[in-house]
Amino acid sequence: MEKTVYIVRDHGELLRRGLEEQGFDVTVGDGTPREEHLSRCRVLLPGGKVTVDSALLDKAPELRLIVKSGVGYDRIDVPECTRRGIYVANTPMTNYISVAEHALMLMLAVSKKVYPISLYLRHEYPDFWCRERYEGSELYGKVLGVVGLGNIGRRVAELARAFGMEIAGFDPYADPGRLPPYVKLESSLEDLLGKADIITLHVAGGDSTRHMIGAGELALMKPTAILINVARGSVVDEAALFAALRDGTIAGAGIDVFEEEPIRPHNPLMLLENVVATPHCAGNTQDARLRTQRDCLTNILDFYGGKAPRFALNSPERAQ
Numbered sequence: 001m002e003k004t005v006y007i008v009r010d011h012g013e014l015l016r017r018g019l020e021e022q023g024f025d026v027t028v029g030d031g032t033p034r035e036e037h038l039s040r041c042r043v044l045l046p047g048g049k050v051t052v053d054s055a056l057l058d059k060a061p062e063l064r065l066i067v068k069s070g071v072g073y074d075r076i077d078v079p080e081c082t083r084r085g086i087y088v089a090n091t092p093m094t095n096y097i098s099v100a101e102h103a104l105m106l107m108l109a110v111s112k113k114v115y116p117i118s119l120y121l122r123h124e125y126p127d128f129w130c131r132e133r134y135e136g137s138e139l140y141g142k143v144l145g146v147v148g149l150g151n152i153g154r155r156v157a158e159l160a161r162a163f164g165m166e167i168a169g170f171d172p173y174a175d176p177g178r179l180p181p182y183v184k185l186e187s188s189l190e191d192l193l194g195k196a197d198i199i200t201l202h203v204a205g206g207d208s209t210r211h212m213i214g215a216g217e218l219a220l221m222k223p224t225a226i227l228i229n230v231a232r233g234s235v236v237d238e239a240a241l242f243a244a245l246r247d248g249t250i251a252g253a254g255i256d257v258f259e260e261e262p263i264r265p266h267n268p269l270m271l272l273e274n275v276v277a278t279p280h281c282a283g284n285t286q287d288a289r290l291r292t293q294r295d296c297l298t299n300i301l302d303f304y305g306g307k308a309p310r311f312a313l314n315s316p317e318r319a320q
Contacts, residue, residue, distance in 0.1 A: 001304065002062070006037045008047035011069060015293035022301065035059045043067065043300055052076040057084060065309065067299045069292045070095055070283060071152075072232065073313060074205040082314045089309035091295035092151060095283030100155035102282035103200050103230045106254025107144075107160075109276045110226050111198075112136035116273040137224075140164040145196025147189065148231065149174040153202035157183055168192055193220040198228065205232030215240040218249055226252045230282045233258040242268045245275060256282045 003024040007016075010028050019026050027037055032050055038060040045067050046052055052066060052075060068076060068090045081088050109115065113134040120133060144160045146153045149171040157167045161182055169183045170192040176185060186192040189212070193199060199221065203209045213227070214237040221227070227250060229236050238259050244250050252274040258267070261280055269275050299309035308315070 001064075002040075002042055003304065004041045004062070005043040005045070005300070006033055006041040007045040008033055008050050011045065011296060012289055012293045014290060015296055018293075018297045019300065022304075024300075038063070043303075045069065045296060046076070050075065052081070054080055057081070057086070065089070065300065065303050067091070067296050067309070069296055071150075072205060074232070078314050082316045085316045087303060087309055087316055088313045089299040089303075089311045090313060091292050091299070092311055094291035094295050095285070095288035096151040096155055098285040098288040099152050099230050099282040100159055102256060102278070103152075103156050103202075103228050103254075104159050104163075106228050106230070106256070106276055106278075107139060107198055107200070107226065110228075110252040110254045110274070111139060113274075115276050119273070139198075142166070142197035143168055143195055145170070145186075145192045145199045146183070146202065147171070147192065147199065148202035148204075149179060149183070150202060152230075153200075154179070154183075156200055156202065165198075168196055189217070190220055193217055194222075196225065197222065198226045200228040201231045201235055203231050203235060205234050210234045211237040211240075213237065213241070215243070218244040221250050223248060223251065225250045226254065228254045230256040233261065238267075238269065242272070245269070245272050252276075256280055 005019055005024050005026045007026065007028045009030060016026055016028065029037060038056070040062055041060060042062055043065045044060065044063055054077065057063065057080065063086055065087045066076060066081060071090060071092045073088065073090050076088055078088050113136045117134045140163060142165050144165045144167050146157050146167065146169045149169050157169065157180065161167060167183045168186055170186045170189050174185065201213070212235055218240055241253060245253055254276045255269065256278045257280050270277065295311065299311055302309045
C-alpha cells in the first residue's frame with residue numbers, strides 16, 4: 001500500500017522523522033488541504049480547523065486512514081468515513097493531563113481573583129497596594145461538580161481531591177464501577193448545578209451538548225459559584241453566561257473555549273473582571289505535544305502493520 005501522508009499542520013519533528021524513517025512520503029501543509037494533495041494521500045492528519053465531510057472525501061479517493069490529534073473529532077463525519085472504508089482514529093490519552101491541570105489553574109485563578117488583583121497592582125499606582133480590595137476564596141472544602149467523567153474529568157477530580165474538595169459528578173454514560181469512591185454521582189445535571197461551588201465541563205461538542213449550560217442552568221447555580229469550560233465553546237450559551245456574570249447570578253468563570261474562535265475583538269466576556277480567559281490552549285504543552293506525535297505515529301504504524309489503529313473510533317469493513 002502506498003505510504004502517502006498529508007499533515008495539515010506541523011505536529012512536530014518526532015512524528016515527521018518517525019514516518020520518514022519508515023519510508024512514508026510526508027507532506028506538511030497549512031490550512032485546508034489542496035485537491036492535488038488529497039488526490040493521492042492514504043493518511044490524513046486534518047488538524048483542528050479542517051472539516052472532513054463528503055465534499056472533502058470526494059477529493060481523496062485513496063484515503064484509508066484519518067488520524068485526529070487530541071480527543072475531539074466533531075469536525076469529522078465518522079459515519080461517512082465508515083461507509084467509505086476509512087478508519088478514523090484519535091489520540092485520547094495525549095493531552096488529558098495538560099487539560100486537567102489547566103482546569104485547576106482556572107479554578108484557582110478565578111477563586112483567588114488573580115486577574116483583577118494583577119491588573120490593579122500593575123495599573124493603579126500610587127494606590128496599588130490595596131490588599132483588601134479583592135478577597136478570594138479557598139478550594140478546600142468546596143464542592144466540585146464535574147460534568148463528564150472521561151479521562152479529563154476523572155483527572156480533574158483526582159487533582160481537586162488533593163486540594164480537599166468534595167467531588168460530585170454527572171455523566172449519564174459513566175460506569176459507576178470505574179469511578180473512584182470519592183466521586184458522588186448525581187442523578188441529574190440540575191441536581192449537580194444546585195449543589196456545586198465550582199462546575200467544570202468535560203463533555204464532547206456536537207448537537208447533543210450544544211448550550212447544555214444556558215440561562216436556565218446558570219440560574220440553578222449558587223450566586224457564589226464558578227463555571228469552568230475547557231471542553232467546547234458550543235457547550236455554553238455565551239450570551240447567557242455574560243448576563244449571569246454581569247448580573248451576579250454566578251460569581252465567576254474560567255474559559256478556554258469559545259463559541260466563535262478566534263473570538264471577536266469586542267467579545268463582551270472580555271470586559272468582565274470576574275472572567276479569566278485563555279485562547280483554547282489548555283492542551284498546548286510540550287509534554288502533550290510529544291505524546292500526540294507518539295500516538296499519531298502509533299495509529300499509522302498499526303494500520304500499515306495490518307491491524308486496527310490503536311485508538312480507532314470506527315470499524316470500517318474495508319480499509320485496505
